[in-house]
Amino acid sequence: MTEISAKKVKVSALCELCHARKAVMKRPKNLQKLCKDCFYKVFETEIHNTIVDAKLFSPGDKVAIGASGGKDSTVLASVLKTLNERYDYGLILVLLSIDEGIKGYRDDSLATVKRNQVQYEMPLEIISYRDLYNWTMDEIVSCAGIRSSCTYCGVLRRQALDRGAAKLGINHVVTGHNADDMAETVLMNLLRGDTARLEKSCAIITQSAGSPIKRSKPFKYTYQKEIVLYAHYKKLDYFSTECTYAPEAFRGTARELLKSLESIRPSCIMDIIYSGEHLVLAPKKKKITTSYKTNKKKTHTENEVNADGSVSLGRKKQFEDGNRCEKCGYLSSNRICKACMLLAGLEMNRAKVSIDNNTAVDGAAVLTRTLEQLSF
Amino acid sequence: MGFKVKVEFLGGLDVISNKVREHSLKVPLEEGEATVKDLIELITKSIIADPKDIPVFIEDDTVRPGILVLINDTDWELEGMEEYVLESGDVFTFTSTLHGG
Numbered sequence: 426m427t428e429i430s431a432k433k434v435k436v437s438a439l440c441e442l443c444h445a446r447k448a449v450m451k452r453p454k455n456l457q458k459l460c461k462d463c464f465y466k467v468f469e470t471e472i473h474n475t476i477v478d479a480k481l482f483s484p485g486d487k488v489a490i491g492a493s494g495g496k497d498s499t500v501l502a503s504v505l506k507t508l509n510e511r512y513d514y515g516l517i518l519v520l521l522s523i524d525e526g527i528k529g530y531r532d533d534s535l536a537t538v539k540r541n542q543v544q545y546e547m548p549l550e551i552i553s554y555r556d557l558y559n560w561t562m563d564e565i566v567s568c569a570g571i572r573s574s575c576t577y578c579g580v581l582r583r584q585a586l587d588r589g590a591a592k593l594g595i596n597h598v599v600t601g602h603n604a605d606d607m608a609e610t611v612l613m614n615l616l617r618g619d620t621a622r623l624e625k626s627c628a629i630i631t632q633s634a635g636s637p638i639k640r641s642k643p644f645k646y647t648y649q650k651e652i653v654l655y656a657h658y659k660k661l662d663y664f665s666t667e668c669t670y671a672p673e674a675f676r677g678t679a680r681e682l683l684k685s686l687e688s689i690r691p692s693c694i695m696d697i698i699y700s701g702e703h704l705v706l707a708p709k710k711k712k713i714t715t716s717y718k719t720n721k722k723k724t725h726t727e728n729e730v731n732a733d734g735s736v737s738l739g740r741k742k743q744f745e746d747g748n749r750c751e752k753c754g755y756l757s758s759n760r761i762c763k764a765c766m767l768l769a770g771l772e773m774n775r776a777k778v779s780i781d782n783n784t785a786v787d788g789a790a791v792l793t794r795t796l797e798q799l800s801f
Numbered sequence: 802m803g804f805k806v807k808v809e810f811l812g813g814l815d816v817i818s819n820k821v822r823e824h825s826l827k828v829p830l831e832e833g834e835a836t837v838k839d840l841i842e843l844i845t846k847s848i849i850a851d852p853k854d855i856p857v858f859i860e861d862d863t864v865r866p867g868i869l870v871l872i873n874d875t876d877w878e879l880e881g882m883e884e885y886v887l888e889s890g891d892v893f894t895f896t897s898t899l900h901g902g
């Protein structure tokens with residue numbers, strides 16, 4: 426490395442692994458100082474170990490990478506390509522992007538994904554809300570207001586990803602959710618007393634009952650800081666503009682709290698995940714909190730979207746396996762799936778504004794009742 | 802008197818500087834006298850376009866948690882953080898890790 430000859434390097438500034446090159450970063454996980462090359466090696470190997478330990482893939486698997494053009498999914502695509510080649514995973518990797526229809530945000534980030542498609546030599550499938558639901562997020566926001574944007578968006582995205590994967594004949598979607606995201610979700614569920622969701626929040630693989638599509642998070646133990654550094658040093662092409670419809674306030678506040686804690690005690694991210702994983706093991710108690718929760722839940726409408734885009738729509742009855750939405754055929758525990766219900770509500774709004782003598786009165790009445798059962 | 806350093810805002814942090822990512826900044830102090838502390842103050846005074854955005858960059862008189870700081874491409878945690886003494890030609894990179902995943 427040329428940097429060494431340019432300036433005299435003190436021994437204390439050397440990489441703690443190779444003791445040869447100048448350290449450029451300090452790992453938040455264990456405060457180890459590493460040079461660029463050792464950092465790449467350690468970063469990639471840890472993700473490989475996570476993949477192997479959790480048995481995420483089998484040879485020949487076709488896997489969709491949920492790609493937003495942002496740093497996490499861009500690094501995920503890059504690292505999975507590297508590992509797939511290095512360790513012979515035998516995976517067929519595909520980029521799967523969702524176009525929510527948000528001007529000035531998603532159109533630009535999709536341009537990034539299209540470049541990634543070329544850079545990583547992976548096929549790209551884009552599923553748009555417009556094609557799937559006949560609504561864009563911009564239209565939804567102008568109709569339903571900005572406050573609930575993420576609630577709608579989360580429900581629609583979850584289904585869009587599933588449908589996109591199904592279209593490609595893929596039953597495994599990997600997402601770029603990292604350790605910070607996971608700790609944030611644990612913290613949020615903790616703060617809300619949502620013990621049911623707390624249990625699931627640290628799972629590396631999730632799959633709804635009856636759904637053929639599983640989701641996993643290879644970056645479960647990977648720090649945000651290291652992802653950003655990796656992208657920076659490797660000069661990866663990612664997009665970093667914030668969504669026009671700012672994420673919900675509660676999550677934002679939880680994130681800031683976590684970042685402040687991390688700056689004092691970097692290991693706290695891992696510690697929270699560790700705690701979350703072990704809370705899973707604590708049984709019982711649930712009954713008390715659930716009944717207490719039921720009343721409380723109604724007052725919270727804002728904090729309903731999870732990091733993975735799934736949404737909590739109030740307490741759920743037993744999920745009946747294989748139940749399908751009557752309107753669209755998507756898996757649903759109710760007669761009508763969440764997405765169809767939200768969209769029906771929107772259509773009603775749109776209809777109300779224009780005409781009053783609508784013929785679909787019956788359907789609307791049913792939907793109104795069903796909507797009332799939800800906790801928005 | 803004074804010397805120049807380069808300041809970059811990445812990862813969406815350029816929102817605080819009218820979407821300009823790279824800035825050449827004149828430090829009005831002798832080389833060897835100015836630290837990152839002075840640089841932070843200078844940035845809030847001369848680069849951040851709208852004073853309302855200062856909290857996006859600063860919290861409790863230092864760079865806000867969640868913003869990654871690199872000095873000549875090295876983690877500032879290895880360079881003494883706020884105490885680092887500026888040299889002419891240094892490159893300071895501030896990257897938001899909070900923006901869009």
Ligand code: SF4
Nearest residue numbers: 574575578668670672
């Ligand atoms: S911030 Fe909300 S509205 Fe924007 S893309 Fe994310 S979920 Fe959708």
Ligand SMILES: [Zn+2]
Nearest residue numbers: 440443460463
């Ligand atoms: Zn090294």
Ligand SMILES: [Zn+2]
Nearest residue numbers: 750753762765
């Ligand atoms: Zn449906």
